[in-house]
Amino acid sequence: MSLREITAQGQPAVELSATTGDQVTVAVHGGHVLSWRSADGAERLYLSPKAVFDGRAAIRGGVPVCFPQFNQRGPLVKHGFARNLPWQVIPDAAADTVILGLTASDETLAVWPEHFQLRLSVHVPEANVLRIDLQVRNTGTSPWSFTAALHSYLQVDDLADVQLQGLQGAARWDAVRDERSTEGREVLRFGEEFDSVYAAPAHPLVLRAASGELRVTASPTCPETVVWNPGPALCARLADMPADGWRHMLCVEAAAIDTPVELAPGSEVGLWQQLDARPSSFSSTS
Numbered sequence: 001m002s003l004r005e006i007t008a009q010g011q012p013a014v015e016l017s018a019t020t021g022d023q024v025t026v027a028v029h030g031g032h033v034l035s036w037r038s039a040d041g042a043e044r045l046y047l048s049p050k051a052v053f054d055g056r057a058a059i060r061g062g063v064p065v066c067f068p069q070f071n072q073r074g075p076l077v078k079h080g081f082a083r084n085l086p087w088q089v090i091p092d093a094a095a096d097t098v099i100l101g102l103t104a105s106d107e108t109l110a111v112w113p114e115h116f117q118l119r120l121s122v123h124v125p126e127a128n129v130l131r132i133d134l135q136v137r138n139t140g141t142s143p144w145s146f147t148a149a150l151h152s153y154l155q156v157d158d159l160a161d162v163q164l165q166g167l168q169g170a171a172r173w174d175a176v177r178d179e180r181s182t183e184g185r186e187v188l189r190f191g192e193e194f195d196s197v198y199a200a201p202a203h204p205l206v207l208r209a210a211s212g213e214l215r216v217t218a219s220p221t222c223p224e225t226v227v228w229n230p231g232p233a234l235c236a237r238l239a240d241m242p243a244d245g246w247r248h249m250l251c252v253e254a255a256a257i258d259t260p261v262e263l264a265p266g267s268e269v270g271l272w273q274q275l276d277a278r279p280s281s282f283s284s285t286s
């Protein structure tokens with residue numbers, strides 16, 4: 001494998017060329033995975049061509065790390081500050097892995113008075129598989145709690161051809177309509193604004209498209225799955241998305257939202273999401 005410090009859109013980033021043939025780019029800003037080109041040559045993550053790379057704004061696309069607050073469910077900036085700050089590349093990563101870290105600073109303590117350490121490990125365990133692990137540690141002397149998400153923007157050729165399978169029977173909060181229900185559909189299709197928080201099922205979700213399938217798995221420490229697509233109307237209002245950007249992405253997010261995660265001093269918890277793009281290994285019954 002090789003790890004190279006590069007400049008991506010004028011900002012510092014690290015590029016991992018894994019022994020598997022997969023290539024991953026992670027921006028230092030936000031500890032933000034920008035690209036995963038799987039060994040089979042396909043780009044698996046959507047990055048908006050209008051994303052802002054100014055070292056301050058959250059980057060539109062890739063895998064934003066939302067911490068210590070999801071969305072606007074608290075007093076902090078939307079989705080927390082972690083995606084708006086420079087992280088540090090941590091050397092001596094294991095094989096086929098990039099690790100970045102973020103710790104409390106005067107800037108974070110000014111808005112959130114807790115001492116924390118984040119370690120984001122981006123790992124290619126085998127060809128066409130990406131695993132993103134966020135370790136959260138309480139380095140302070142009193143307990144605190146947080147909410148978080150790995151807000152992955154999955155790249156799709158055409159959203160009209162995409163189905164998401166695996167949420168049937170899951171409790172759903174539809175954030176667009178503010179309605180609670182149980183998901184009745186075996187497969188979800190998209191086209192209008194879609195923003196829902198689901199109770200995460202114990203099995204993987206499968207994103208099916210004409211070009212192949214992507215299996216999405218999350219840690220049990222992520223009890224919610226958020227599915228988001230802005231649809232055409234909201235997309236038109238997002239300055240950092242092209243008008244047709246919504247057609248080329250679907251966010252499937254591993255999240256801990258409804259019950260904030262409590263961390264005692266000195267303790268830590270890991271949240272992960274794994275993306276598995278091995279279409280040949282899937283069978284219709286799996």
Ligand SMILES: O=P(O)(O)OC[C@H]1O[C@H](O)[C@H](O)[C@@H](O)[C@@H]1O
Pocket residue numbers: 058071078079175195196226227228251253
């Ligand atoms: O525009 P952002 O701040 O990146 O948020 C993008 C989206 O993130 C999540 O998916 C939320 O469920 C949505 O409500 C939100 O619109």
